[in-house]
Amino acid sequence: MPSPRRDFRFFKSLWSARPLLFSVVVLFATQYGRAQDTPLISGGVGFFTNTTGGSTTYLPIISPLLAAPIGDHFLIESRAALLEDFTPKTGGQPGYDHSHFIGLTYLQGDYIASPHVTVVGGSFLTPFGTYNERLSPIWINNFQDGPLIQTLGVMTTGVGLGGQLRGSAVSRRNFSIDYAAYFSARSGNEQFNSKRSSGGRVSLYLPEKRLEVGFSYGRLLQGTHENFYGTHVWWEPKDSTFRLRSEWARGQHAQGYWVEADYRPTNFGGLDSWIGRLEPIFRIQQTFRIDNVASDSLPAINTQRADFGLDYNLPHNTRILTSYSRQFSSSGNVNIWEIGIVYRFLFPAWKGKQ
Amino acid sequence: MSQTHLLAYAFGLSALLTPFLAAQTKPQGNQPASAHVEQKASTKQNSPIPHSEGDRIFAQNCSRCHTAPDGFSPNISGTVVRHMRVRASLSQHDEQELLRFLNP
Numbered sequence: 001m002p003s004p005r006r007d008f009r010f011f012k013s014l015w016s017a018r019p020l021l022f023s024v025v026v027l028f029a030t031q032y033g034r035a036q037d038t039p040l041i042s043g044g045v046g047f048f049t050n051t052t053g054g055s056t057t058y059l060p061i062i063s064p065l066l067a068a069p070i071g072d073h074f075l076i077e078s079r080a081a082l083l084e085d086f087t088p089k090t091g092g093q094p095g096y097d098h099s100h101f102i103g104l105t106y107l108q109g110d111y112i113a114s115p116h117v118t119v120v121g122g123s124f125l126t127p128f129g130t131y132n133e134r135l136s137p138i139w140i141n142n143f144q145d146g147p148l149i150q151t152l153g154v155m156t157t158g159v160g161l162g163g164q165l166r167g168s169a170v171s172r173r174n175f176s177i178d179y180a181a182y183f184s185a186r187s188g189n190e191q192f193n194s195k196r197s198s199g200g201r202v203s204l205y206l207p208e209k210r211l212e213v214g215f216s217y218g219r220l221l222q223g224t225h226e227n228f229y230g231t232h233v234w235w236e237p238k239d240s241t242f243r244l245r246s247e248w249a250r251g252q253h254a255q256g257y258w259v260e261a262d263y264r265p266t267n268f269g270g271l272d273s274w275i276g277r278l279e280p281i282f283r284i285q286q287t288f289r290i291d292n293v294a295s296d297s298l299p300a301i302n303t304q305r306a307d308f309g310l311d312y313n314l315p316h317n318t319r320i321l322t323s324y325s326r327q328f329s330s331s332g333n334v335n336i337w338e339i340g341i342v343y344r345f346l347f348p349a350w351k352g353k354q
Numbered sequence: 355m356s357q358t359h360l361l362a363y364a365f366g367l368s369a370l371l372t373p374f375l376a377a378q379t380k381p382q383g384n385q386p387a388s389a390h391v392e393q394k395a396s397t398k399q400n401s402p403i404p405h406s407e408g409d410r411i412f413a414q415n416c417s418r419c420h421t422a423p424d425g426f427s428p429n430i431s432g433t434v435v436r437h438m439r440v441r442a443s444l445s446q447h448d449e450q451e452l453l454r455f456l457n458p
Contacts, residue, residue: 037432067437171447
């Protein structure tokens with residue numbers, strides 16, 4: 001029987017998610033113009049298991065995303081995470097401990113000021129590298145977990161609270177350049193935890209080569225001021241379903257990189273055949289400590305890791321993610337097995353005009 | 355079996371069943387844009403020559419990160435495109451072409 005204390009904790013968590021509830025109320029109270037501009041609800045629901053060194057954890061998660069345009073220039077968007085984490089009890093005790101979390105990942109307002117400038121305000125994903133903004137949603141990422149360097153350059157929390165300018169600086173048929181620049185204030189709020197920082201990213205994309213190269217910079221402006229640098233390279237050869245993605249990031253106390261390659265075999269009936277739905281993935285990553293100051297979330301010692309994944313893209317926006325990883329470090333090597341299933345949903349918030 | 359285990363398995367079962375239930379309850383009336391996007395995206399995702407400007411923009415800005423959704427209502431195509439304009443830093447021209455691609 002559920003204890004009253006547990007129920008109380010649940011409602012306390014729900015109360016802490018009141019910004020999310022507020023945004024939902026705003027969303028449903030707003031009037032919308034064009035039929036195509038009906039607010040949407042998207043996101044993913046998943047169930048993940050992770051076995052590290054023989055210890056298995058379970059993670060059921062729902063990550064909804066709301067997007068609501070207002071007029072011709074505004075967009076309000078937000079993503080949240082609702083999860084329950086089941087981990088084995090420590091000290092040789094049988095059974096599992098569990099904890100839950102309900103929180104906003106981001107909540108931002110976007111104003112499209114001109115063809116080249118969009119002004120973003122609120123709580124936003126820090127634009128550093130590619131993982132945080134592009135690959136972190138559970139329905140996009142090829143692996144369950146992010147790369148080891150995912151916290152480097154995004155000021156650990158991955159979220160900024162303040163303003164951002166972004167957009168397409170140049171867009172031609174043979175190249176395009178996009179940019180993002182931000183300033184974030186310091187916030188200890190439970191839902192909008194961020195650090196005082198600034199930075200940005202510039203990317204050059206060559207469509208004919210299908211090559212993207214970008215550079216990121218971030219500066220922590222609280223405590224000991226620190227600089228972060230990063231580069232990313234994405235490449236998708238023509239006439240192929242092969243994809244190569246990579247990032248390198250360097251902070252004051254550690255640096256590292258990851259390179260990920262994945263492939264969809266289309267020679268046996270196309271992407272929708274049972275073979276074409278397979279997606280083998282390989283990722284190699286390394287982290288290096290520059291000193292022993294642990295102000296980032298990277299491993300405390302130099303670490304190497306190889307991830308071998310095999311995903312299966314089922315019909316109806318469902319993916320099965322499986323992977324085996326071997327992590328090497330001087331503190332001991334470890335095997336990591338991960339299995340999960342993710343369903344991606346996308347539908348109008350209401351029926352809308354026809 | 356402890357209550358914790360039961361809860362974990364219930365969550366897991368729900369996650370497994372959700373896509374199948376959603377497939378069963380998907381309204382047929384909202385198929386046009388969805389079928390259009392899915393079909394175009396899946397058949398042309400790796401095509402050497404883009405079939406249209408919108409097709410090219412979709413391949414370069416959307417399907418580079420994620421596979422095309424199985425489908426969605428035409429009522430949200432404008433919202434999807436505006437979200438992508440901010441997230442992928444699309445130009446105004448690309449936004450318009452992408453909207454045309456999703457609503458031929």
